[in-house]
Amino acid sequence: MTSTLPPHLGASALDRALAAFVGELGPESVVSEPEELRAYRDPYTYSESDEFDASAVVMPTTTEQVQAVVRIANEHRVPLWMFSQGRNNTYGGSAPRLRGSVLVNLRRMNRILEIDRDLAYAVVEPGVRWFDLFDGLQEAGGDLWPSIPDLGWGSVVGNSLEYGIGYTPYGDHARNICGMEVVLPDGSLLRTGMGAMEGNAAFHTYPHSYGPSFGGLFQQSNLGIVTSVGWWVMRRPEAYSACWARFRGYDTLGEVVDVLRRLMLDRVIENTPLLNRGVEIDADGNFSLDPDGEGWSARFALYGRAGLVDAQFAVVEQALRAAPGVEVVRRTFDTADLTGPANHDERVQRGIPDMDLLDPRMLPYGEVTGHLDFSPIGPCRGADVVRLEKLVRATYARHGRQYVNGLYLTPRSALHISTTFYDPRDEEQTRGVFEGYADLVREVATLGYAPYRTNLQHMDLVAEQFGFADHAQRRVAERIKDALDPNGVLAPGKSGIWPAAYRR
Numbered sequence: 351m352t353s354t355l356p357p358h359l360g361a362s363a364l365d366r367a368l369a370a371f372v373g374e375l376g377p378e379s380v381v382s383e384p385e386e387l388r389a390y391r392d393p394y395t396y397s398e399s400d401e402f403d404a405s406a407v408v409m410p411t412t413t414e415q416v417q418a419v420v421r422i423a424n425e426h427r428v429p430l431w432m433f434s435q436g437r438n439n440t441y442g443g444s445a446p447r448l449r450g451s452v453l454v455n456l457r458r459m460n461r462i463l464e465i466d467r468d469l470a471y472a473v474v475e476p477g478v479r480w481f482d483l484f485d486g487l488q489e490a491g492g493d494l495w496p497s498i499p500d501l502g503w504g505s506v507v508g509n510s511l512e513y514g515i516g517y518t519p520y521g522d523h524a525r526n527i528c529g530m531e532v533v534l535p536d537g538s539l540l541r542t543g544m545g546a547m548e549g550n551a552a553f554h555t556y557p558h559s560y561g562p563s564f565g566g567l568f569q570q571s572n573l574g575i576v577t578s579v580g581w582w583v584m585r586r587p588e589a590y591s592a593c594w595a596r597f598r599g600y601d602t603l604g605e606v607v608d609v610l611r612r613l614m615l616d617r618v619i620e621n622t623p624l625l626n627r628g629v630e631i632d633a634d635g636n637f638s639l640d641p642d643g644e645g646w647s648a649r650f651a652l653y654g655r656a657g658l659v660d661a662q663f664a665v666v667e668q669a670l671r672a673a674p675g676v677e678v679v680r681r682t683f684d685t686a687d688l689t690g691p692a693n694h695d696e697r698v699q700r701g702i703p704d705m706d707l708l709d710p711r712m713l714p715y716g717e718v719t720g721h722l723d724f725s726p727i728g729p730c731r732g733a734d735v736v737r738l739e740k741l742v743r744a745t746y747a748r749h750g751r752q753y754v755n756g757l758y759l760t761p762r763s764a765l766h767i768s769t770t771f772y773d774p775r776d777e778e779q780t781r782g783v784f785e786g787y788a789d790l791v792r793e794v795a796t797l798g799y800a801p802y803r804t805n806l807q808h809m810d811l812v813a814e815q816f817g818f819a820d821h822a823q824r825r826v827a828e829r830i831k832d833a834l835d836p837n838g839v840l841a842p843g844k845s846g847i848w849p850a851a852y853r854r
């Protein structure tokens with residue numbers, strides 16, 4: 351049925367594999383009609399491009415079915431590409447790196463397997479979305495809050511495996527993973543960490559292992575299909591204050607970054623502060639765009655016992671106001687009140703998912719608007735942040751492109767995300783945006799920076815930047831890949847790691 355073939359595979363070989371998938375999963379769980387496959391394209395590449403088209407989609411519902419899919423792929427040498435919700439928009443959506451791959455769509459594996467209220471963790475399958483986790487935690491009593499990214503439709507597993515970020519004190523999502531179950535490229539099953547011991551009671555509570563820890567091998571990787579993870583959440587605090595600072599100019603930006611870093615290192619601020627240029631905020635926390643683009647806003651939040659939050663705010667206010675022209679405001683919420691915050695910033699730092707950032711009214715081309723995010727990471731030091739900001743700004747200016755930026759701070763690193771918007775129905779415009787991205791990668795590399803995550807088009811280019819000791823990292827990754835996946839069936843090309851068959 352399908353008109354897209356992977357390299358090295360003829361139509362009849364693919365048909366035999368698809369028949370085997372149907373035999374194992376049933377016809378309702380295998381899609382190969384070209385019209386239906388279009389829904390799995392990356393929504394932000396040129397809309398008529400077939401460069402990253404899949405040949406089929408399989409939709410297992412159990413770990414055993416995932417194992418069967420992987421075994422069939424090995425038998426027929428079919429490349430697979432896995433996703434959990436497949437909402438990895440701006441980094442490829444659900445589309446595969448290698449054209450003609452069969453997508454392993456895990457959306458139907460969407461059970462919350464466990465919620466432990468004492469130890470504050472959940473165990474989730476890959477299809478569990480932020481909306482589902484939030485609802486599940488509410489139904490379990492509402493005394494646990496998830497950290498969430500900006501859009502609620504993505505999956506806990508996919509986002510966390512990609513090192514995604516959220517905005518409560520548990521915002522480094524990869525670190526919330528504790529104990530995974532993984533289908534390896536030969537179809538066998540591995541449990542990481544303490545889960546390697548049958549029935550180990552600390553599987554989802556102790557993050558390390560006896561001996562080497564393998565969990566990291568499966569993040570941003572093509573070495574396994576994760577079928578469940580333990581994921582840590584926070585206890586509902588007594589008080590929650592959403593806070594903003596506003597200021598103008600690059601000099602003050604540097605000072606504010608340094609102040610925020612110290613407050614984070616001292617654990618006064620424990621969530622992920624977000625700084626935006628070109629945004630004005632009034633005393634009630636309402637936003638408007640600053641026409642000359644020199645205005646900055648910083649968003650962060652405080653959590654804990656009510657008296658402690660008040661004391662922390664006093665410390666933060668005093669520290670930030672020491673920088674020239676900085677104003678600080680906050681709004682405090684009753685944490686038991688679910689209807690609480692009305693605006694996105696207040697909700698997302700409180701773990702309440704929404705879809706506000708995809709509101710077509712805010713986007714220049716309506717709901718089809720393409721976003722290309724450029725996400726280099728560097729140290730959280732004022733002078734470094736300002737230097738990278740200026741370079742990114744100058745590069746966009748050279749390309750004649752508008753962008754919005756966000757600086758996401760952790761105590762030691764700063765993630766600079768700049769987003770440019772375009773019309774993916776316009777081939778030339780879209781091509782220009784992607785070429786501009788390659789230029790940004792090369793420019794920031796001159797200062798010693800690289801993206802932490804990237805789109806399908808640029809996975810090889812970004813991997814190229816990690817060249818220490820004649821690409822030791824890539825060579826090690828390839829050796830592990832070839833040892834675990836000799837037939838090269840799992841996600842060839844993911845993060846620039848190609849199996850032997852495709853390297854030749």
Ligand SMILES: Cc1cc2nc3c(=O)[nH]c(=O)nc-3n(C[C@H](O)[C@H](O)[C@H](O)COP(=O)(O)OP(=O)(O)OC[C@H]3O[C@@H](n4cnc5c(N)ncnc54)[C@H](O)[C@@H]3O)c2cc1C
Binds near residue numbers: 505844
């Ligand atoms: C407006 C906007 C706002 C955004 N805000 C944020 C944000 O605040 N924070 C953030 O982190 N991102 C953000 N993103 C980026 C992205 O959309 C989200 O991270 C999204 O959650 C990723 O989609 P997903 O969770 O469905 O992951 P998926 O698409 O399911 O997975 C992503 C990748 O992980 C791997 N993977 C997934 N599942 C498995 C598995 N079971 N086993 C092995 N490998 C697997 C695959 O390589 C897959 O391509 C934003 C994007 C946009 C457009």
